[in-house]
Amino acid sequence: MENVEWIKKHGKTAQGKTEYVTYLETRGKLSPGKAIRAHCYQCMNSYLDGRHDCQMSDCPLYPFMPYRKDKTSVKRVRSEKQIEHDRKLSILRSGANKTMCASK
Numbered sequence: 001m002e003n004v005e006w007i008k009k010h011g012k013t014a015q016g017k018t019e020y021v022t023y024l025e026t027r028g029k030l031s032p033g034k035a036i037r038a039h040c041y042q043c044m045n046s047y048l049d050g051r052h053d054c055q056m057s058d059c060p061l062y063p064f065m066p067y068r069k070d071k072t073s074v075k076r077v078r079s080e081k082q083i084e085h086d087r088k089l090s091i092l093r094s095g096a097n098k099t100m101c102a103s104k
């Protein structure tokens with residue numbers, strides 16, 4: 001438990017700190033994303049040298065590293081049908097398709 005207290009007191013505030021502390025305190029299951037962030041926080045020694053890319057490209061979790069320099073956002077490929085559906089849904093939600101009703 002003294003490790004947890006040290007991290008709470010001296011560990012840098014960075015992605016993975018909360019997840020790592022939670023894991024150490026409860027030993028409970030973490031979601032895959034939280035587990036990856038917690039692992040990176042632990043592996044980078046609580047980011048004591050700063051929040052930067054670890055450059056460990058041979059690590060299987062490196063593609064998910066929170067502070068990776070060459071991180072590219074992966075966009076989901078959507079079909080024309082999905083794009084058209086989203087466009088129609090956006091119009092409906094905006095209220096542009098509502099009709100005016102005369103009421104007394």
